[in-house]
Amino acid sequence: MSRCSSRNPLPRNLLIGPLIAALFAMLGAPPARSEEGGGTLLLRHGAAAPVEAPRLAADAAIAVSGPTARATITQAFRNTTAEWVEGTYLFPLPEDAAVDAMRLVVGDRVIVADIRERQAARRDYEAARAEGKAAALTEQQRPNLFTNAVANIGPGETVLVQIQYQQGVRRSGDTYSLRLPTVAGPRYSPAPPAVMPAADGPHDPGTMPDPVPDRHAIAAPVLDPARHAPVNPLTLSIDLKAGFALGAVSSATHAITVEAPSESERRIALRDGATAADRDFELTWTPAPGAGPAVGLFRERADGTDAVLAVVTPPVTAIPAAPMPRDVIFVIDNSGSMGGTSIRQAKASLLVGLDRLRPGDRFNVIRFDDTMETVFPDLVAADENRLAEAKRFVAGLEARGGTEMLAPLQAALRDADPEETGRVRQVVFLTDGAIGDEARIFSAIAEGRGRTRLFMVGIGSAPNGHLMRHAAELGRGTFTQISTADQVADRMRDLLVKLESPVVTDLAATFSEEAEASPAELPDLYRGEPVTVAARMREAKGTLTLTGRIGGRPWRRVLTLDGAQDGAGIGKVWARARIGEAETARITGRMTPEAADAAILRLALAHGLTTRLTSLVAIDATPRRPAGARLARTDLPLNLPAGWDFAALFGQDLPPAPAAIPPGRRAGLDPAELVPAASRAIALPQTGTESGIRLMLGAALLGLALLAWSRGRRVAR
Template sequence: MKTYALVFLIITFSINAFADGFIVIPRPHPLPDPFPLEVVYHKVDVKIDGQTAVTKIDQSFYNPSQYQLEGFYIFPIPKDAIINNFTMIINGKETKAELLDSEKARKIYEDIVRQMRDPALLEYSEQNIFKLRIFPIEPRSEKKISISYSQILESNNNLVEYVYPLNTEKFSAKPLKNVSVKIDLKSTEKIKNIYCPTHEVDIINKNDNHSIISFEAENTKPDTDFKLYFTKNSSTVGLSLLSYQSGKNDGYFLLSASPSIEIDNSNIESKDITFILDVSGSMSGEKLEQAKKALLYCVNNLNTGDHFNVVRFSTEAYSLFKSLEKTNKQNINEAKRFIDDLQAIGGTNIEEAFSLAFKNYEESNRPHFIVFLTDGKPTIGEMDNEKLVKRILNANKDKSRIFTFGIGDEINTHLLDKLTDETNAWRTYVSNDEDIEIKVSNFYDKIQSPVLSDLKLDFDNVEVYQTYPKNLPDLFKGSNLLVFGRYKGNGNAKITLSGKLNGKQKEFSLKDKFASSDDEYSFIPPLWASRRIGYLLDLIRLNGEDKELVDEVTMLAREHGIITPYTSYLIMEDEEIRVRSGRLVDGLQSLAPRPELKKENEADYFRIKDKSGRGSVEVSEEFQSLNSATNYSQTQQGKDRLLYKDSKGEIKNLSQQVRNVLGRAVYQQDKFWVDSELQKQETKNKKRIQ
């Protein structure tokens, strides 16, 4: 019998390798092995004016040993950046360092070392990287470093990119107590499409020309560079395109649509909105009081030109008005009295509540939103989940958006989620220890001012498919719509976004190029994969398991490194079967066999069949987050349920054993990194070689 050698990509992992943005001790005598120092904090302050960026960094490192050490501080500098200031704390005082060529720096360093002083010298080791030699690093003490550099940011079709090498902190000996990045962004042109694909950021838009972007985390080891994109565009709705294409495979794209921050009232669409509130007996006490405050907030913040109504329901349903009424002082005051008088008593008649809401709605040229709040399952009227959904959707002749709020755990998540999925809205769940008023008011702030409804996208010259969101939502003031998808073909294309504003058709277009070969935006494939996986998992959850869907989820999750309790179970199960059948070499699994963790994740996966309870709510929230992911952290749903102990008894997290390289995943197996491309090969009668 012939033995075949399997050729594959394995990236050797070495703890002694130098990396960027940390202090490493290369010859730490009398210590036995090289090691990186602990990073206490890492603070980044960036000011961007147009395309000029000034980055200031403050870091503190700690030497936990009892020895005086010598080390290197290594930091990658973006291409063409100019280091305009370097300072370091010496004997408690901030001292500026002189930038010298490497030959002069080395000579001065050696002279000061001989004098046992504390030098800090800056030298370039290669393009985009500089090294800082530091001696001495005193035992059990901190070493503080401050750096400042400026750069001109490149602009491509008005799209500007800023990158900060935060990835380096994964080499810290311990998690960082604090990491923060703050960007003060200004431009003489209108700023749009602000987007960070790598981190969960907070964006505060001061006006059309000024925004503050911030990220902060505690007790963490950042392992991804910080990336920020924005466009400069004077259009009412700005469009931008990023595309990724590698090899002969179809490409991936990201389209962003963002309205101006400061919008004239003529460009804000009036809306019809009906609030439906559950006032059954189970809503009594604090829940009802919070819900009433939430409704009052919404009513007080209706726009001029909006029409509204309020429906309360328990055993029966009652409506504030017989039809939606204009927003004026008299109607607002009447609504306040109606809300103040609400009391919790009786059963839960969801069918009658929606029937009354649709009966009292007359079609208009305004979009109609329904905000539905409930804490229970139907106990009166139609109680069968499938039949109730069908009746509500049949009554929804004008295709109103139904936004749902599930309060507590004793709710039918399948009912609420099918209503939102079928009406192109979204769902929100409020746990028993969360504040209903805060959740509802935050939601209302997002939908308060529609800019464009009934959206459609048209692409010429390229074929796009598997785009997410599957159906486009409405576009609101202050929002940024992100559409991920696949494409065939390449070259210049015209993209047109159309929709309705106060009954009139509006169009916004962008001419840009779909890349034929470009791997710069490698963050796009895993984010697209997360959205498709979330979409497929929701199909399985709401409609029943299908082998083809399960196989695709498994394949996509493995290929793109979307590791959650649900996908990790599917991957482990699939690879266990293929190893037993000889179709996969033992030792080349993307996820190493971990029976205890697999058993826990199996329980997670089969919770998708639950229609109520805490587990059902958690599954619904995590699937929606996957299906709407905008950054890496949102692809790691259920991360806290992926802990395990390795052979040394150390606690590890499965999600940290995967990295995305050039649009695909590689997995850590002990001292090796294994390429996910291996899984596409049939390996019967083949074995691993090293």
């Protein structure tokens, strides 16, 4: 059962007064009920009458402790209407986020969510919604894409939904990084095939499997930035405790402020306060010279077992004097979602890749939208004339159409000489990954990779990190993200150096004591790439031995586990990694669907994690919506990711209804669901506005909240 409290002191990260004060300042005072054209944004839900969209603001507080991070995301839903409302919001999280907690705050009541099997959680939520109870449901649609549904928000009321998750910190060479996605980009969902292969016999098109059966769950209304100001303002703060003396701390995506309480700590915030949720936030940091650890070994004791996390960077070796010639296939996405700055970044990145080819290399270029085209019929020598022809082809690309990724991926992986040993075969795939059929892509990679190494390059402000990173892991390559134009040269150079560098192969991790380790099979590594191993064992003792070959020479490293430092959240990181492995085993056929689902469900329930099979649900005990009162249902709109071109994505003219969306546009997304009532939806705080009044309102609300809290304590005594 969900746990409810209205008297106990709140946790430190759930102080209602300050949160409501800050979020109300962003949302602004409730406007008067306005007619169409009077300052609101109206949404249709099915055949129902248009309803004014609830307002949303979010706050992210992230605490980094060495190799892990704990994030608290607080979303404030504001109902500015005179009706009772249910709001549904689609939002992204990091692809490795272990979501394990949710709270619903209504007035002075805090309802703590339980983890339940997905279908049971959905049934309980729908029953509470029908009974007029306050309720919230957090469901995973993809490992990096979630939905929140909040039922029975009263007229003029603001409710808070607070989600918490654990994740690992990324490391590449001496650079550590943390990403927070803030907007879910529209995803292309291919329709079921109109014709099945002849070998399968006749089929009724109506019975063919849908490649994206949950297409409606991953779609949301999208605002045209030419007609609407940004919505869903976000504030962000990070408490960074690196565990070593810090050098540079920076963000290439957002302007930040950085305070330094000590040589190993930093406090980071957005320089401008609230910002529009329209791009991923990225923070990077490096150690001070000579301060970076060669080995990171951490452990956490919980429930009678130890969770261990080891991060080791193999030594850098020189590139061999006579590197092996390469066959490189560049694949570039020129679909509609790549419109605007994304296509320019992708073209610039591909041109950098072409310039790095050496005599003796062979190459080809494939472009795709909802069609595909190759520059040459087959691989060609990287000579001056062929390279010039390829560059002219790339320069003429424009963004248009849908994102049919499967066919070009299969074409790039197709190997005419799979037994070839004298050449290295590599695929460099440039895309934003804005698709809904990830499972088909993963299956194709697992079935067709052979000796090919797949290198994914994420383009733009909000790429699909789950697709990009997992595709690279399955393809035994790496994932590089290019968020801004000024990152193209440096990040492509770093990637291409990895492609040219010797691979760390035959990696293996052996514990001297019994342990459940993840990953079960270690991937190939490239220059500067760390080995990360998570394990659970009865007691962290004995040794962990890592072995492999670098440039054909043996490499070995022995770690003593009883010297591990204390870490936080490592058990959650291990469980999330094991769940990811089970999902991969199901997709690639190494586990039956039944066995994989059983393993996932067992891990999720044991560790309280939200997965494909489990959800978090919070339900208040007392009905609050009056009997017979209408409940209006709306899907909250999202911003278009920064740099995307709305016209290239949806077409110049908005379609009148979902059925009128032509094949080239994104299935499941209907801009006509947005009924513009003004040129502005939610105004962000700006200079010269009502900020003083709003701050006074926030202070008053803070005082009222503290008064209610102190009275609650006296009653509790």
